[in-house]
Amino acid sequence: MKKLLMISTGGTIASTLTEDGLAPGIKPEDMLNYLNGVENICKIETHELLNIDSTNIQPEHWIEITGFIKRVYNDYDAFIITHGTDTMAYTSAALSYMIQNPDKPIILTGSQKPINMDTTDARKNLKDSIAYALSEDVAGIYVVFDGKAIIGTRARKTKTKSFDAFESINYPIAAFIDGKRIAKYVRNEKKGPVEFYENIYPNIFLLKLAPGMQPDVLDYIGDKYEGVVIESYGVGGLPFEDRRNFQEKLESLTAKGRIVVIASQVMREGSDMSIYEVGFKTMKNYNVLESLDMTIESAIVKLMWIMGQTKEFKEVKELFYKKINEDIIY
Numbered sequence: 001m002k003k004l005l006m007i008s009t010g011g012t013i014a015s016t017l018t019e020d021g022l023a024p025g026i027k028p029e030d031m032l033n034y035l036n037g038v039e040n041i042c043k044i045e046t047h048e049l050l051n052i053d054s055t056n057i058q059p060e061h062w063i064e065i066t067g068f069i070k071r072v073y074n075d076y077d078a079f080i081i082t083h084g085t086d087t088m089a090y091t092s093a094a095l096s097y098m099i100q101n102p103d104k105p106i107i108l109t110g111s112q113k114p115i116n117m118d119t120t121d122a123r124k125n126l127k128d129s130i131a132y133a134l135s136e137d138v139a140g141i142y143v144v145f146d147g148k149a150i151i152g153t154r155a156r157k158t159k160t161k162s163f164d165a166f167e168s169i170n171y172p173i174a175a176f177i178d179g180k181r182i183a184k185y186v187r188n189e190k191k192g193p194v195e196f197y198e199n200i201y202p203n204i205f206l207l208k209l210a211p212g213m214q215p216d217v218l219d220y221i222g223d224k225y226e227g228v229v230i231e232s233y234g235v236g237g238l239p240f241e242d243r244r245n246f247q248e249k250l251e252s253l254t255a256k257g258r259i260v261v262i263a264s265q266v267m268r269e270g271s272d273m274s275i276y277e278v279g280f281k282t283m284k285n286y287n288v289l290e291s292l293d294m295t296i297e298s299a300i301v302k303l304m305w306i307m308g309q310t311k312e313f314k315e316v317k318e319l320f321y322k323k324i325n326e327d328i329i330y
């Protein structure tokens with residue numbers, strides 16, 4: 001029988017109603033009591049690592065989760081991490097960079113309603129996660145939610161309340177899970193030896209452009225942060241019109257050694273800075289990167305992971321465009 005470890009971190013799935021609203025409080029062993037018959041299909045142990053709303057998740061928690069999995073990696077066949085949905089896509093991206101080439105499933109799941117409510121998605125999501133973890137030939141970091149397994153670098157929360165809260169962005173859904181029936185659409189290539197990374201540089205700024213914004217915001221950002229992801233418009237580009245010239249600000253930012261990534265506010269299909277003058281000029285004149293088909297979550301966290309190792313533009317660039325856990329295909 002396979003041996004699973006369920007690691008709980010909090011989130012709605014583990015929440016109860018307090019006088020200040022929903023807050024995590026249910027122990028992982030009590031969550032298991034809602035899954036009738038699970039003991040007949042696997043051995044499952046639990047560990048409470050954190051007990052927080054995922055709004056409170058910080059990069060330091062990703063280091064904690066990674067370090068914990070590293071310590072117990074050889075003792076289990078699969079890991080299920082229960083986590084709040086709000087920042088689950090950041091954590092699934094982070095674990096994708098911090099635990100590379102795992103030969104076992106590491107699955108994040110959670111719910112939109114607490115497990116102890118009459119109407120809840122928590123029990124299904126947990127059961128689906130267990131079924132997917134036990135199925136043959138599954139390895140890697142995934143989000144399992146509402147009957148779908150999504151590659152860890154491709155997940156995004158797209159609904160605040162509905163049960164179908166996650167989508168796979170710019171990549172097919174890895175598998176559909178319906179009870180014991182699992183339809184896998186993405187094959188798992190054989191994984192190499194697992195590698196753990198426990199360094200993260202957390203100070204990345206995400207700037208969302210809007211017409212009217214003053215470019216001197218980049219002076220402030222450049223003083224405080226060594227990396228910035230700019231969510232620009234459409235396929236990507238920065239304003240260079242005289243009144244508010246963002247492009248010329250890149251001169252001083254990159255001269256200071258700051259790493260700049262241009263991404264898009266549009267969720268699907270990614271950037272292509274070569275198409276329009278606003279993008280082409282940015283890439284031609286400055287040492288900046290573009291996020292291509294990566295999700296915003298992955299682009300930010302990938303930069304944190306890279307800058308935990310190096311801040312040299314050439315090395316950052318090479319790692320940024322390297323495919324890790326299917327995060328980039330262009």
Ligand SMILES: NC(=O)C[C@H](N)C(=O)O
Pocket residue numbers: 010011012013052053054055083084085086087110111112113
């Ligand atoms: N559905 C949820 O889990 C939302 C909750 N605020 C969290 O992310 O922890």
